Amino acid sequence: MIERHHSSRRPSWRPRALFVLALAALLGSATVLAASDETLSVRARNGADINTMDPAFYQGNEEYNVDMVLYSKLARFAPNSTELVLDAAESLELSDDGTVVEFRLREGIQFHHGYGEMTSEDVKFSFERIADPDNDSPYASEWSALVEVETIDRYSGRIILDDVYAPLLSSSIPFTTGSIVSKAAFEDRGEQFATQPVGSGPYYWASWEPNQRLVLERFDDYYGEAPHFKTIEVLPILDPLIAEFSFDVGEIDATEVSLESVDRYLQDDTVVVNVLDTLRYHWLSFNTQAAPFDDVRVREAVRYAVDVDEVLTGAYNDVPNRANTMLAPDILGHWADAPAYQPDLERARELLAEAGYPDGFSTTLITDDVPVHQQSVAIIQQQLRRIGIDASIRIVQSMFETIGQGGAEGMHYASFSAVLDPGYWFEWFSCDQIGAWNYWQWCNEEYDELKDRAARTAEPEERAAYYVRMQQLIDEDVAAIWTTNGASIYVHRAGELDPAFVAMYAQYMYWTGPVD
Amino acid sequence: MIVYTVRRLLTAVATVIGAVTLLFLIIRLIPGDPAVVMLGPRASPSMIASMRERMMLDESVHVQLLAFLGNVLRGDLGRDVLNELPVLGMVLDVLPFTIVLAFGSIVLAVLIGVPLGTLAAAYRNSWLDRVTAFVSVAFITVPPFVAGLLLLLLFAVELRWLPVSGGGVRGDVLNQARHLILPMLALALTWVGYIARLIRSSVLEEITKDHVRTATSKGLSPGRVLFKHVLRGALIPTIAVLGVGFGNLLGGAVLIEIIFNRPGLGFLIFNAIESRNYPVVQGGLVVAVFLYTLANVIADVSYGFVDPRIREA
Numbered sequence: 071m072i073e074r075h076h077s078s079r080r081p082s083w084r085p086r087a088l089f090v091l092a093l094a095a096l097l098g099s100a101t102v103l104a105a106s107d108e109t110l111s112v113r114a115r116n117g118a119d120i121n122t123m124d125p126a127f128y129q130g131n132e133e134y135n136v137d138m139v140l141y142s143k144l145a146r147f148a149p150n151s152t153e154l155v156l157d158a159a160e161s162l163e164l165s166d167d168g169t170v171v172e173f174r175l176r177e178g179i180q181f182h183h184g185y186g187e188m189t190s191e192d193v194k195f196s197f198e199r200i201a202d203p204d205n206d207s208p209y210a211s212e213w214s215a216l217v218e219v220e221t222i223d224r225y226s227g228r229i230i231l232d233d234v235y236a237p238l239l240s241s242s243i244p245f246t247t248g249s250i251v252s253k254a255a256f257e258d259r260g261e262q263f264a265t266q267p268v269g270s271g272p273y274y275w276a277s278w279e280p281n282q283r284l285v286l287e288r289f290d291d292y293y294g295e296a297p298h299f300k301t302i303e304v305l306p307i308l309d310p311l312i313a314e315f316s317f318d319v320g321e322i323d324a325t326e327v328s329l330e331s332v333d334r335y336l337q338d339d340t341v342v343v344n345v346l347d348t349l350r351y352h353w354l355s356f357n358t359q360a361a362p363f364d365d366v367r368v369r370e371a372v373r374y375a376v377d378v379d380e381v382l383t384g385a386y387n388d389v390p391n392r393a394n395t396m397l398a399p400d401i402l403g404h405w406a407d408a409p410a411y412q413p414d415l416e417r418a419r420e421l422l423a424e425a426g427y428p429d430g431f432s433t434t435l436i437t438d439d440v441p442v443h444q445q446s447v448a449i450i451q452q453q454l455r456r457i458g459i460d461a462s463i464r465i466v467q468s469m470f471e472t473i474g475q476g477g478a479e480g481m482h483y484a485s486f487s488a489v490l491d492p493g494y495w496f497e498w499f500s501c502d503q504i505g506a507w508n509y510w511q512w513c514n515e516e517y518d519e520l521k522d523r524a525a526r527t528a529e530p531e532e533r534a535a536y537y538v539r540m541q542q543l544i545d546e547d548v549a550a551i552w553t554t555n556g557a558s559i560y561v562h563r564a565g566e567l568d569p570a571f572v573a574m575y576a577q578y579m580y581w582t583g584p585v586d
Numbered sequence: 587m588i589v590y591t592v593r594r595l596l597t598a599v600a601t602v603i604g605a606v607t608l609l610f611l612i613i614r615l616i617p618g619d620p621a622v623v624m625l626g627p628r629a630s631p632s633m634i635a636s637m638r639e640r641m642m643l644d645e646s647v648h649v650q651l652l653a654f655l656g657n658v659l660r661g662d663l664g665r666d667v668l669n670e671l672p673v674l675g676m677v678l679d680v681l682p683f684t685i686v687l688a689f690g691s692i693v694l695a696v697l698i699g700v701p702l703g704t705l706a707a708a709y710r711n712s713w714l715d716r717v718t719a720f721v722s723v724a725f726i727t728v729p730p731f732v733a734g735l736l737l738l739l740l741f742a743v744e745l746r747w748l749p750v751s752g753g754g755v756r757g758d759v760l761n762q763a764r765h766l767i768l769p770m771l772a773l774a775l776t777w778v779g780y781i782a783r784l785i786r787s788s789v790l791e792e793i794t795k796d797h798v799r800t801a802t803s804k805g806l807s808p809g810r811v812l813f814k815h816v817l818r819g820a821l822i823p824t825i826a827v828l829g830v831g832f833g834n835l836l837g838g839a840v841l842i843e844i845i846f847n848r849p850g851l852g853f854l855i856f857n858a859i860e861s862r863n864y865p866v867v868q869g870g871l872v873v874a875v876f877l878y879t880l881a882n883v884i885a886d887v888s889y890g891f892v893d894p895r896i897r898e899a
Contacts, residue, residue, distance in 0.1 A: 262670075
């Protein structure tokens with residue numbers, strides 16, 4: 071059995087109209103949990119350990135997962151969804167012009183470790199600290215439109231923006247940049263805050279032994295529903311195979327597993343396999359400013375020669391879904407009607423001949439040291455031979471470091487990670503990224519204009535339309551051949567766990583124990 | 587003996603400085619800008635510049651090296667650039683795991699290897715000698731990580747007698763001991779083979795010597811001759827090998843720690859290399875080099891104690 075958890079329906083707020091999220095209705099419906107004394111033991115995603123729990127400087131996914139149970143936000147994601155429910159705020163209101171968010175905190179929210187009650191000062195401190203350019207947070211762009219957080223009284227405040235910032239309610243507030251830290255604890259603990267964090271979420275930071283285990287304990291003074299598990303133990307197991315062995319013998323309750331192991335678990339009736347769409351796109355790109363790929367007919371010929379389904383079978387074990395466009399299906403602006411191109415070698419040869427390459431040509435196919443990318447290029451190399459393109463494979467350690475600045479001739483296969491808000495996905499295809507991340511050197515003025523317009527549009531439908539058009543521009547110009555958004559595979563024992571995820575991130579606070 | 591020891595210590599200091607310098611330079615050859623790798627795609631040029639400044643990457647290599655060596659001499663191994671934890675504390679936190687693993691493995695190797703080699707020598711050219719030779723060579727040729735995986739599959743995954751991964755629960759000695767058995771065994775096997783072969787040939791060489799023939803002719807029991815006169819001499823080369831062996835075990839421990847997801851110095855360094863966390867890599871390597879050299883010094887000095895010819899040379 072495969073449970074497919076897709077990342078969400080569209081955010082439910084109604085911009086431009088005044089909106090208030092009602093506390094009781096939304097929080098009450100989030101989930102029903104029965105607290106227990108059990109310990110949930112999970113493998114850290116990707117095997118990585120925590121580096122820092124300062125929300126301004128997170129390094130990876132496991133920090134995001136822990137963040138979601140450690141810190142409160144004004145609003146957070148509902149279980150298995152990117153729909154928003156109120157969290158620390160009892161009301162959250164966006165102004166008509168989309169530049170002011172007024173919030174009121176619940177009274178009596180306590181920070182962990184006796185750091186007192188949360189106030190609007192803590193919200194101001196948390197958001198402005200990330201936005202402050204002097205602090206060099208890699209996430210400062212999430213608050214790039216922030217002018218200030220104005221405190222009205224002990225519990226109320228206003229988030230004032232200099233312009234509409236569309237990702238505010240889909241990313242900045244409910245995800246890690248919206249984490250509210252204790253100002254008093256931060257000032258008290260200084261540098262140690264990164265490894266001794268203080269939040270107000272359902273679990274507090276009990277102990278951390280680097281590279282060994284992180285223990286999170288249920289916070290008895292938490293203002294919301296008590297989560298099911300008393301303790302969460304996060305183990306950074308580096309090797310996926312060892313994590314799978316640990317799961318097999320019952321040392322851990324849930325783990326992410328490799329693509330290669332999916333079949334084994336699918337045959338085991340006692341195991342539930344969750345295939346989650348990842349926030350990523352895998353694709354084949356071309357240097358669009360150098361021959362022969364500066365001719366769109368050559369790029370189109372390649373598109374007709376590449377059999378994406380064959381790549382997914384050979385390299386990805388047929389686990390992730392095929393992607394026909396950049397945005398994953400549940401992300402706002404996904405182009406649902408994007409064409410699924412099928413191989414047509416005759417047409418491919420015709421296009422090559424029209425472009426002046428009737429006998430094909432030799433080129434380079436560059437990828438990085440990610441095994442699934444390498445397997446993909448090996449298959450694509452064979453497919454291209456069918457139309458006379460002889461591509462020699464070149465493996466580099468990092469696409470960005472090796473070819474980013476100078477661009478590179480030939481073709482490239484890679485995958486880029488993204489976030490819950492669609493804006494970030496499109497960032498790297500803009501003209502100003504040439505010389506940095508846009509190593510395929512594709513530049514389209516209409517695309518850039520739409521990107522800027524979308525970032526200043528709060529209305530989801532209008533914004534989605536811009537993003538669909540941008541994906542169409544990429545498709546028309548054959549700037550990319552998409553293969554998949556990838557998959558993150560979690561396993562757990564049937565009847566022992568009921569996990570929840572938002573996109574590919576674990577929402578441990580909603581995980582429950584033995585189920586009927 | 588004092589002169590010998592002092593001379594050996596001075597050589598050791600020079601070795602540590604030379605090795606640390608070499609490793610420091612090799613780390614700089616790892617492809618990729620560490621600041622870019624650490625900060626990821628969201629990093630702005632100013633952030634990258636700031637991180638480079640914190641890591642002293644804009645300074646010339648010799649300035650970085652001198653600053654690093656100066657700090658090491660003051661006992662400061664720097665701070666983790668991601669979370670500001672002192673590297674020395676991080677290393678000391680995991681070091682006991684590695685030392686227990688390496689030391690336990692060497693003890694285990696001696697406890698199994700010495701009797702095995704002695705038996706093989708005592709029953710030279712018998713079926714026992716041939717079986718011992720086969721087993722020893724098999725142990726030597728199987729790399730520790732292969733042995734580790736096989737042991738893990740058999741005893742942890744199939745039989746479920748022992749845990750798959752981790753270092754055990756802090757403060758629970760029994761639990762930690764259970765987590766130690768498989769990694770220790772995997773690491774010890776190669777050295778069981780080495781020691782058994784070495785002891786066998788040393789014993790065979792020793793029994794032809796005059797003092798052993800004298801002891802035998804005096805009417806001492808074969809067991810007494812073996813343990814009091816033969817083994818004492820036969821152990822000398824083994825002690826020397828153990829010094830080097832301890833260092834090699836530290837190296838082997840890296841892979842074993844990764845396979846068994848066991849905390850330790852190797853695991854710490856490996857993770858730090860993955861994220862280009864230079865201060866942690868450098869700090870971990872300094873301690874590893876120091877331990878390796880220390881083990882060799884102890885072996886050399888103890889060798890000098892046992893064999894007067896060494897200290898007088």
